[in-house]
Amino acid sequence: MSETVRVRFAPSPTGYLHIGGARTAIFNYLYARHSGGRFLLRIEDTDRRRSRREYEQDILAALAWLGLEWDEEPLRQSARISRHREMVDALLESGAAFRCFVPLEKAERIKQAEMERGGINAFRSPDRELSAKQSQARADAGEPFAIRFRIPTLDVSFHDAVRGTVSTPAHTIDDFILMRRDGSPTYMTAVVCDDSDMGITHVIRGADHITNTPKQVLLYQALAAPVPEFAHVPLILGPDRKRLSKRHGAQALTEYREQGYLPEAVLSYLSTLGWSSGDDRELFTRDQLLENFTLAGINKASAVFDEQKLEWMNAQFMSQQPDERLQQMLRREFARRIMAGEIPHGTGPMLAKAVNVLKTRAHFPIDILDKGRYFFTDPELIEDRKAAKKRLKDPATPDRLEELANRYEKLSGFDEHSSEQALREYADELEVGAGKLIHPTRLAVSGVGSGPSLFAMLGALGKETVMRRLRTLARFLREHGTPPDLGDEDTDPPKLTA
RNA sequence: GGCGCGUUCGUUCAGCGGUUAGGACGCCGGCCUCUCACGCCGGAAACACGGGUUCGAGUCCCGUACGCGCUACCA
Structure with missing residues (x-):
């Protein structure tokens, strides 16, 4: 009870941080913070061929983006190789491990043969019974060897916070390698050594590690080190029900960030993939997650x-x-579009209005810029042929748009309210439904048939802009007919301002 | 092949011996409305199969099937 929780997320920098890794990190983080413990990072960079600094940066950046603040300086596994060797030496000394001089090809042949005859038994090195003296002598003579763990005859079982007790018959576990022929420690050695030295109390990781766990438990026992609690979290699958891989599309977390996903949303969604608070909630803030998360x-x-x-x-x-x-969030992209000439200079103040009016109907921040181009620049053409055909067919439309512009011009204060009032009054005078004016006005002002409340748009756009666009469309309709001839599907419609 | 883990609507998460099997995404219909969204209301949609245990099983046990994982001197 006295010991505080210490968990770790241990990515290997051989690729970007993906959904699966992120979720594992999230669970570790949530568990640590929920229980007032510490959340540590360990970079497993011992595969020197595949590890890249760039991936490491990506992983750290993605974790920071999600708000998963880690405690203490991240531990770099490659810096601990001498410690790993020490551990293996101790194991060799105690007899828990042994030198295996069996050449690689021969070991493979033995395993192959076992598999062919049914594969009930795991690999047992013929060298496991070599006496200490013999073993030492051959090593001294310069004969190459790997160091293997001597699997005991007792079956292994461990407790998993997710699955309960998991047991494995000892005869199905290989005399696995602790130290390669070239003297480098293997994963199995490194994890146990590091987790033990870091004082990790709970190992929360992907379910793909379940079958590694018995080996690691055996190692802890041979070391007389306390065995941590394990929690193997379910794998995340792709739509094809295969384990999520880098292959299928935009899996890197940083790509989701680029697409405009909010870290809060990703955190909430990923937290509820494979975990539940027990009730029906599914939108969680960070604080709610911290409060409710349990293994x-x-x-x-x-x-x-x-x-x-x-x-x-x-x-x-x-x-x-x-x-x-x-x-x-939009500032950078907004500036980029201005630089690229897609949005006129001086329209900065419109951004606030676009955000306010459009945010409830956008899935991504960028939608506000894409769907709301008309907030910043006059529509150049009527893209929405269907809407044009339906809403601009009344021959009276050009005159009405013109008249509406005139009425707006006379308004002393122009806002959402007064623009609506004036339009509805005019519609009443004409004895037509307000829709007869509203729809053409929407097309005039935005160039498209759908969007936010018209009057909210008018109010945001301001009198001058609205009048200009109304008159532009009126002129256009007189020139191109009602409904306007917008040409073929596959050619661009004519410009509003010729 | 062996070993391990899993199996409730298309997807996801509830259910922890007695429920008309619930929520959410998606899908379909309706309401709201100036359009599109949002929101609201409603609908279709699931306990893999077979044996037990029990008065009673989605819930417990066993088996089968299927899926996934591991089976590296990768991590």
Whole structure:
């Protein structure tokens, strides 16, 4: 009871941080913070051929983006090789491990043969019974060897916080390698040594490690070190029910960030993939997660990643965000578009209005810029042929748009309210439904048939802009007819301002 | 092949011996409405199969099937 929880996330920098790794990191983080413990990082960079600094940066950046703050300086596994060797030497000394002089090819042949005759028994090195003296002599003579663990005859079992007791018959476990022929420690050696030295109390990792665990438990026991608690979290599968791999599309966390996913949404979604608070909630803030997370809430079965649901969740979080936050997120892309000439200079103040009006109908921040181009620049053409055909067919439309512009011009104060009032009054005078004016006005002002409340748009756009666009469309309709002839599907429609 | 783990709507998460098997995403229909979203209301949709145990089983046990993982001198 006295010891505080210490958990670790141990990525190997041989690729970007993916959904699966991120989820494992999240569970570790949540468990640590929930129980007032520490969340540590260990970079497993001992595969020197495949490890890259660039991936390491990506992983750290992704964790930071999710807000998974780690405690203490991350431990680099490659810096601990001499410690790993020490551990293996101690094991050799105690007899828990032995030198195996069997050449690689021969060991493979033995295993192959065993597999062919049914594969009931695991690999047992013929050298496991060599006397210490013989073993030492051959080593001294310069004969190459690997160091293997001597699997005892007792079966192994361990407790898993997710699955309960997991047992494995000892005869199915290989005399696995602790130290390669070239003197480098293997994964099995490194994890146990590091977890033990780091004082890790709970090992929370992917279910693909379940079958490694008995070997590690045996190592802890041989070392007379305390065995940590294990929790193997279900794997995340792709839509094809195969384990999520780097192959299928945008799996890297940083790519989700680029696409405009909010870290809050990703955190919430990933937390509820394979874990549940026990009730029906599924939108969680970080604080709610920290409060509710328990290992007991983790599921056993693997889960399929559903991007559609993530997207929905993103939209949920989007509409809850303060406008300033969204503006902030958009700033860079907004500046880029201005530089690229896609958005006119001086339209910065419109961004706030676009965000405010559009955020509840956007799934991603970028949608606000894409769907809301008309906030910043006059529509150049009517892209929406269907809407044009349906809403601009009345021959009276050009005159009405013109007249509406004139009425707006006379308004002393122009805002959401007064623009609506004036339009409805005019519609009443004409004895037509307000829709007869609303739809053409929407097309005039935005160039598209769908969007936010018209009057919210008018208010945001301001009198001058609205009048200009109304008159532009009126002129265009007089020139191109009602409904306007917009040409073929595959050619661009004519410009509004010729 | 061997060993391990798993199996509730298409997906996800509830259910922890007695429920009309619930919520969410997606899908379909309706309401709201100036359109599109949002929101609200409603609908279709699941306990892999077979044996037990029990008065009673989605819930406990065993088997089968299927899926996934591991089976490296990778991590």
